[in-house]
Amino acid sequence: ILREAAQWMIDSGYANWDAAAFSAGTVRQSADAVVYLALVDGEAAGTLQLMEHDPFYWPNLADPYDALFVHKLAVRRRFAGQGVAYKMLDCVCALAQEQGKAFVRLECRGDRPKLRVFYGRYFDFVDEISLKPDYNTARFKIAVGR
Numbered sequence: 001i002l003r004e005a006a007q008w009m010i011d012s013g014y015a016n017w018d019a020a021a022f023s024a025g026t027v028r029q030s031a032d033a034v035v036y037l038a039l040v041d042g043e044a045a046g047t048l049q050l051m052e053h054d055p056f057y058w059p060n061l062a063d064p065y066d067a068l069f070v071h072k073l074a075v076r077r078r079f080a081g082q083g084v085a086y087k088m089l090d091c092v093c094a095l096a097q098e099q100g101k102a103f104v105r106l107e108c109r110g111d112r113p114k115l116r117v118f119y120g121r122y123f124d125f126v127d128e129i130s131l132k133p134d135y136n137t138a139r140f141k142i143a144v145g146r
Helices: 002-011 024-028 084-098 113-120
Strands: 033-040 043-051 067-075 103-109 124-132 135-143
Touching: 033 067, 033 084, 043 084, 067 084, 084 103, 103 113, 113 135
Parallel strands: 067 103
Antiparallel strands: 033 043, 043 067, 103 135, 124 135
């Protein structure tokens, strides 16, 4: 799913991920993340990674463990536009609430206006920061209560 999403981004003219970088081994190596898979009628439709701590993209939080952090959210093209991503986010919010978290947080490239609008329909925009040269990061969060 991640390779397919990366290739679609490259083909669409805004490379964000390197398709060759995704394999079962590299996804498993992300020891701080749990990988989730969304199924539609038994077929893999989407994926995301969740972390309980994200000091790189969220370095200055008063409570660095107050949220679940979403990474690598991707939906297969065949399921695009069917609400799969938002349903996955609904599940993440429910999980965060069950775990007593206050928020779900997510970041994306700041130079992706369509993606920012997509996430802005679900999350509240927090800010835009530069953590790497020539790479602005837009950060979002949604309160889920404790």
